[in-house]
Amino acid sequence: MPLSRLTAWLLLAPTLLLLVLVFLVPIGWFIGGSLAELGTLSEIWEEADAVLFSGAVGGAILNTNWIAALVTLLVLLIGYPMSYALSRAKGLVFTAILLCIVLPYFTSTIVRTYAWMVLLGRNGLINQILLGIGLINEPLQLMYNRTGVIIGMTYVLLPYMVLTLYAAMKAVDQRLLQAAEGMGASPATVFLKVFMPLTLHGVIAGVLITFILALGFFVTPALMGGPGDIMIAMLIEREVELTYNWPTAALMTIVLLTVTLILYAFYARISDQGEARR
């Protein structure tokens, strides 16, 4: 039975109210209220100029972009073959690959980060293996530096990419590939000229979602990074938890939120187009 508009809005009301009162209003209030502490608009502008172009924040913004870009690239390179295999697999193999992606996906981020901290420590498994086969003479420093952050974040974000790419790859009409093959195209040509263009929107969506999530990442870099790997989300947390400096936190939040929402708008557009194609 189709519902009347009024009934529909009444049913939606509790959820919308939750979203507005516990999510949108707090964000707006936090930003507005904190900035109001600074005084007039020109005073806010001055403070923004001083904070956002200071060495610490500028460095963190640079770190954040660089780490997010590198992680996204790695996640794409590792995720593409995995999703391809998943989209082609059937039966038990499909279930096995899916489980390998879904189990980490639904495991707490902090547990996944801890797992890599155990593996990458000075006496961790990775160092033990490398020492054991004689590749190195003393333990490598794999954690509390950039290497640790990149490995940890790549691991945590990989499932998002794989599941996004999988959806795009699954939607490809196999007959198109067979037709190309039948007309004499080599496997490489079929892949490059047919499969890749058909899954491009999935790649873009996957890259966007991974980059968006990486930009706001907090848990993994905070635990696995060193003093040189401060990311913007960690800086926001520190301003609030350690120094109660709400205005500075609000200014950094505006930057992070603006970039995130612009990228999300692109993402929404692309996944709409992807859906429309099906």
Next chain:
Amino acid sequence: MMGPVLRATLMKAVIVLLCFGMVAPIVIVAIASFSGDGYLKFPPESFSSQWYARFLGDQRWRDAILNSVVIGLMTSVFSTLLGFLAAYALVRAELPWRRALMSLLLTPVIVPHVVTAVAMYFLSARMGLVGVRPWIAVAHSVVAMPVVLIILQSALRTVDPALERAAMVFGCTRWGVFRRVVVPLALPGVVSAALFSFLTSFDELVISLFLAGVRAETLPVRIWNSLLLEVEPTIAAVSTLLILVTMLALGADALLRRMRGEGGALPGK
């Protein structure tokens, strides 16, 4: 050039290696948690349950388990209830700006959790709500809502509107249709949504970190606090418990799907 057979074999080897790399860290933590050695060593030289004894023997860890379970259950009930009503409206009504509405409803996933957490803390600190468990559950419901809506919308799409019309023709009221037809038919989806919203809350760290205070520390918050000091072996035992809960939830969900006769597809988050 490589032969096609060699290339296929190589591709398979890469996939096996990558899949192994995805589960290995989780499996290794679970095995190491049973280590009988003085520090976390893999493979362990001897096995014991000493880290579990230390974990479960500590009053603060036991409190954390209780907090996590209570907050998780409240989140699950609250978000599934609200989400069900919303999902029904989204599936059955022709709403203007439906896409924009969906994008808005999904934003809690996209907005960095640090931002959400700091903003909620800003509000909660002024209202004396830090450390209040039901309030943390309400906050968790915001981030659990997108998962709930996605699962329930796909569950409700499988409910045939003709059945609802038939029930109404035979004199059932709108509320009666809802209770006797829609809810029972969508029940597996409802259970799925409840499971995944519980899991979202049970695993959530950043919002709890700000809102828990000292009174309502959850398991992830306790893990975080102790990891900042050192990579302690007790955490392996705690982590194994969290992994077990995840596996149970996924297993229950798979079972529900089998009962409904659906394939092994998973809900997108």
